[in-house]
Amino acid sequence: MSARLTIALDAMGGDHAPDMVVGGADKARERCPDVRFLFFGDEQRIAPLLDQRPELKRIATIHHTPDWISNDAKPAVALRTGRKSSMRLAINAVSSGEAQCVVSAGNTGALMAMAKIVLKTLPGIDRPAIASVFPTQRGESIMLDLGANVECDTRNLVEFAVMGSVFARTVLGLMEPTVGLLNIGAEEVKGHESLRTAAAQLRETPLPGKFYGFIEGNDIAAGTVDVIVTDGFTGNVALKTAEGTAKLYAEFLRRTFESSLLAKIGYILARSAFKKLKQRADPRRYNGAMFLGLQGVCVKSHGGTDALGFANAICVAADLVVQGFNEKIKAELAHVGNTPVPDSSKAAAV
Amino acid sequence: MSARLTIALDAMGGDHAPDMVVGGADKARERCPDVRFLFFGDEQRIAPLLDQRPELKRIATIHHTPDWISNDAKPAVALRTGRKSSMRLAINAVSSGEAQCVVSAGNTGALMAMAKIVLKTLPGIDRPAIASVFPTQRGESIMLDLGANVECDTRNLVEFAVMGSVFARTVLGLMEPTVGLLNIGAEEVKGHESLRTAAAQLRETPLPGKFYGFIEGNDIAAGTVDVIVTDGFTGNVALKTAEGTAKLYAEFLRRTFESSLLAKIGYILARSAFKKLKQRADPRRYNGAMFLGLQGVCVKSHGGTDALGFANAICVAADLVVQGFNEKIKAELAHVGNTPVPDSSKAAAV
Numbered sequence: 295m296s297a298r299l300t301i302a303l304d305a306m307g308g309d310h311a312p313d314m315v316v317g318g319a320d321k322a323r324e325r326c327p328d329v330r331f332l333f334f335g336d337e338q339r340i341a342p343l344l345d346q347r348p349e350l351k352r353i354a355t356i357h358h359t360p361d362w363i364s365n366d367a368k369p370a371v372a373l374r375t376g377r378k379s380s381m382r383l384a385i386n387a388v389s390s391g392e393a394q395c396v397v398s399a400g401n402t403g404a405l406m407a408m409a410k411i412v413l414k415t416l417p418g419i420d421r422p423a424i425a426s427v428f429p430t431q432r433g434e435s436i437m438l439d440l441g442a443n444v445e446c447d448t449r450n451l452v453e454f455a456v457m458g459s460v461f462a463r464t465v466l467g468l469m470e471p472t473v474g475l476l477n478i479g480a481e482e483v484k485g486h487e488s489l490r491t492a493a494a495q496l497r498e499t500p501l502p503g504k505f506y507g508f509i510e511g512n513d514i515a516a517g518t519v520d521v522i523v524t525d526g527f528t529g530n531v532a533l534k535t536a537e538g539t540a541k542l543y544a545e546f547l548r549r550t551f552e553s554s555l556l557a558k559i560g561y562i563l564a565r566s567a568f569k570k571l572k573q574r575a576d577p578r579r580y581n582g583a584m585f586l587g588l589q590g591v592c593v594k595s596h597g598g599t600d601a602l603g604f605a606n607a608i609c610v611a612a613d614l615v616v617q618g619f620n621e622k623i624k625a626e627l628a629h630v631g632n633t634p635v636p637d638s639s640k641a642a643a644v
Numbered sequence: 645m646s647a648r649l650t651i652a653l654d655a656m657g658g659d660h661a662p663d664m665v666v667g668g669a670d671k672a673r674e675r676c677p678d679v680r681f682l683f684f685g686d687e688q689r690i691a692p693l694l695d696q697r698p699e700l701k702r703i704a705t706i707h708h709t710p711d712w713i714s715n716d717a718k719p720a721v722a723l724r725t726g727r728k729s730s731m732r733l734a735i736n737a738v739s740s741g742e743a744q745c746v747v748s749a750g751n752t753g754a755l756m757a758m759a760k761i762v763l764k765t766l767p768g769i770d771r772p773a774i775a776s777v778f779p780t781q782r783g784e785s786i787m788l789d790l791g792a793n794v795e796c797d798t799r800n801l802v803e804f805a806v807m808g809s810v811f812a813r814t815v816l817g818l819m820e821p822t823v824g825l826l827n828i829g830a831e832e833v834k835g836h837e838s839l840r841t842a843a844a845q846l847r848e849t850p851l852p853g854k855f856y857g858f859i860e861g862n863d864i865a866a867g868t869v870d871v872i873v874t875d876g877f878t879g880n881v882a883l884k885t886a887e888g889t890a891k892l893y894a895e896f897l898r899r900t901f902e903s904s905l906l907a908k909i910g911y912i913l914a915r916s917a918f919k920k921l922k923q924r925a926d927p928r929r930y931n932g933a934m935f936l937g938l939q940g941v942c943v944k945s946h947g948g949t950d951a952l953g954f955a956n957a958i959c960v961a962a963d964l965v966v967q968g969f970n971e972k973i974k975a976e977l978a979h980v981g982n983t984p985v986p987d988s989s990k991a992a993a994v
Contacts, residue, residue, distance in 0.1 A: 429892070430892065431891075431892055431895055441828055444828070444835060444836060445836075476881060478791055478794070478876070478877055478880040478881060478884075485794060485877065486794060486795075486877065510880075510881070510884050511880065511881040511882065511883065511884025511885035511886075511887070511888060512884040512885065512887050512888035512891070513888065514885055514888055514889075515885070515888035515889045515891065515892035516888055516891070516892070524881075526828070527828055527835065527836065527878070528877070528878060528881055530828040530860075530861065531826060531828060531860075531861040531874075531878055531881065531882055532861065532881055532882065532885045533861065534828075534860050534861025534862040535861035535862070535864055535865070535882045535885045535886050535889075536861075536885050536886070536888075536889040537861070537862050538861060538862035538863065538864055538865035538866055538886075539864075539865045539885070539886040539889040539890055539893075540889055540893060541781075541862070541865065541866070542779070542780065542781055542865035542866070543889075543890060543893040543894075543925075544893075545781055546921055546924070546925060547897070547921070549921075550914070550917045550918055550920070550921040551914060551917070553917045553920065554914075554916070554917050556913045556914065556916070556917070557913065557914040557916075557917035557918075559910075559913050560909075560910040560911065560912070560913035560914030560915075560917075561910065561914065562910070563906045563907065563909050563910030563913065564900070564901060564904075564906065564907040564910030564911065564914070565910075566904070566906070566907075567900045567901070567903045567904050567906070567907035567910075568900055568907075570900070570903065571896055571897070571899075571900040574896070575893075575896060
C-alpha cells in the first residue's frame with residue numbers, strides 16, 4: 295500500500311465526527327490521487343463508516359485510540375492528559391514520518407499547543423501562525439495570524455509576512471504577491487509601535503513578494519493585497535467580523551426575496567445564478583486554517599463543517615505538502631537572514 | 645431668530661463641501677424642527693448655496709473663516725495652525741454656548757484633537773471614544789471605540805461600556821441594553837489582560853444595562869449585544885472590515901444578476917424589493933460617528949458622503965442634544981462611582 299502522500303486524520307474532532315471525517319476523506323480521495331489516510335479514533339465507530347466506502351477503505355488504516363480531546367478542554371490540560379487522544383496520535387504520526395500532514399476539526403487551542411510541542415517550529419520562526427485563504431473582489435487573499443498569538447512583536451509580524459508571501463507564491467501561484475500590514479490608517483504615524491517598526495523592517499526585507507505598506511479593514515475584502523499580516527487578536531476579530539457580515543447580508547437577501555410575490559418570482563428566475571454565487575462564497579470552499587511555521591503540515595478544519603468542508607481542509611493540507619511549502623519557507627528565511635531561535639518556549643495564547 | 649437647537653457646521657470639511665454641508669442642512673431641517681444652523685467657512689462659496697434654499701437661509705448664519713483643515717493635516721499641526729479654521733471655530737461655538745453641537749465631515753484626527761482641547765472631557769471620563777450605530781440581524785447596535793484610542797486600559801473600556809449603554813438606553817430606546825466586550829473567544833482565559841480585568845470589573849459595575857460577557861467578531865453583525873465595547877484599534881479594523889465585506893457582497897450580487905438573461909429578468913421583478921434592501925443597508929443611514937465623553941456634542945460625518953448622509957449626521961448630533969445624553973452620562977458615572985480625573989492630558993493617537 296505505497297502512496298505518494300499519507301494524511302493523518304483526527305477522526306474524533308469536530309461536531310459531526312467521525313462521520314464527516316470519513317465522508318470528507320472519501321471526497322478528498324477523488325480530488326487528490328495517490329493518497330492514503332490514517333484514521334485516529336474509535337475503531338468501532340470508524341470501521342462501519344469505511345465498510346460503506348470500499349474505495350476509501352482500500353487506502354485507509356484505522357489506529358484505534360480510546361481518548362479524544364473535548365472542545366472545551368484548555369490547551370494545557372489537553373497537553374497533559376491527552377497523550378493517547380486521537381488528536382495527539384495523529385500529530386505524532388507526522389512527527390514520526392508515518393504521515394506527511396495532519397488534519398483535525400477539533401479544539402483549536404489544543405491542536406496548536408500539541409502541534410507546537412510535537413512538531414516544533416521551523417528553524418528561524420519564533421512563533422507559528424494560523425492562516426486562511428478567503429475570497430476578495432480581486433480573487434483570493436491569505437491572512438495571518440488568525441488567533442494563535444494575541445500579542446505579536448515586530449519579528450513575529452515580519453515572519454508572518456515572509457510565510458504569507460511564500461504561501462501566496464507557492465500555493466496561490468502569484469509571482470509577486472503584495473503584502474500589507476493591517477492598521478487603522480495608511481499614515482506612518484498610526485497604529486501600534488510594533489506595526490511601525492515592522493513596516494520599517496519590511497521595507498528593507500527581501501520578501502518573495504512586494505511590501506505594499508499599511509492597509510485598513512476595508513482593504514481585506516477589496517483584495518488590495520494578496521497577503522494580510524496582523525496579530526492574532528486583530529486577525530481573529532477581522533475574520534469573524536467578515537463572516538458575521540456575510541451572514542447578515544445573506545439574511546437580508548433571503549428576506550428581500552421573500553418580501554413580495556414579484557421578488558419571489560424574481561428569485562425563481564435568478565435561482566441558478568444564485569446557486570453559483572452560493573458556491574463561490576461557500577465557507578466550506580475556504581475551510582482549512584493552516585498552522586504555518588511548524589516542522590510539519592497541520593491544518594485545522596472548522597468544527598461545524600460537513601464532509602465537503604472537511605474534504606477541502608484535507609486538500610489544503612495535501613497542497614502544502616505537495617508544493618513543498620515548508621522547504622520553500624526555510625529557503626526564504628535563509629535569504630531574509632533570520633537566525634534560528636533556540637527558545638521557542640514563549641507560549642502562544644491560543 | 646430664537647430656536648430650540650443651534651447646530652454649528654464645519655462647512656468646509658468633506659470631499660464635497662460646502663455643497664453637501666448646505667444641502668445636508670436643508671434636508672436635516674425637514675427632519676429636526678425648530679433648528680438653526682451656523683455655517684463656518686468661506687462665505688463666498690456658502691452664500692450662493694443658501695440663496696438657492698430660501699427656507700434654510702432664514703434659519704442660517706454664516707461665520708466667514710478664511711482657513712480650513714486639510715484631510716492630510718496631522719492633528720498636532722492642525723491644532724497649532726488651525727485656530728482660525730472652519731473646524732476650530734465651529735467647535736468653539738459649542739464651547740461658547742452659541743451652539744449646542746457641532747458636525748464636521750473633515751479630518752477625524754484633527755476634529756478629535758480640537759474637540760478634546762476645546763470642549764474637554766466629561767468629569768469622570770478619562771478618554772473620549774468614537775461610537776457609531778450600525779444594522780444587525782436583530783436591529784441596531786452601537787460599537788465604541790472606533791479609532792480614537794489605539795491602546796485602552798481597563799478603566800477606558802469600563803467607561804466605554806457605561807457611555808455605550810447610556811446611549812443605547814437614551815437614543816436607541818432600549819430599557820436594558822446588553823453590553824459585550826469584543827474578544828477572540830468566550831472563555832475567560834482568552835484575549836488581552838485589559839479585557840479580562842475589564843470583564844471582572846463590569847460584572848461588579850451597576851451599568852444602565854446588563855453585562856453579557858465576551859463576544860466574538862461574528863457577534864457584531866448577529867446583534868448578540870446592543871453595545872460592543874472594544875479598543876480603538878480593534879474597533880476601527882472591525883468596522884472597516886464589515887464595510888469592506890458588505891461591499892464585496894454587493895458586488896457579488898451585482899455580478900450574479902448580470903450573469904444570465906434569466907437572472908437579469910429576475911432582478912427586474914425583484915427590483916423594488918431590492919430598493920428597500922438598499923435603503924435599509926444604505927451606509928448614509930448610519931453616517932455620523934459620535935465623539936462620546938466630551939463636554940459638548942461633536943459628530944463626525946464620513947468625508948465622502950453626500951447631502952443625505954450629512955443630514956443624517958446632523959440628526960445624530962441633534963438627537964444627542966435633545967435626549968440630554970451628556971447629562972445622563974454624568975448621572976450614570978456618579979452612580980458607577982467614578983471620580984473625576986484632573987489629568988486628561990494622555991493624548992489619543994487618532
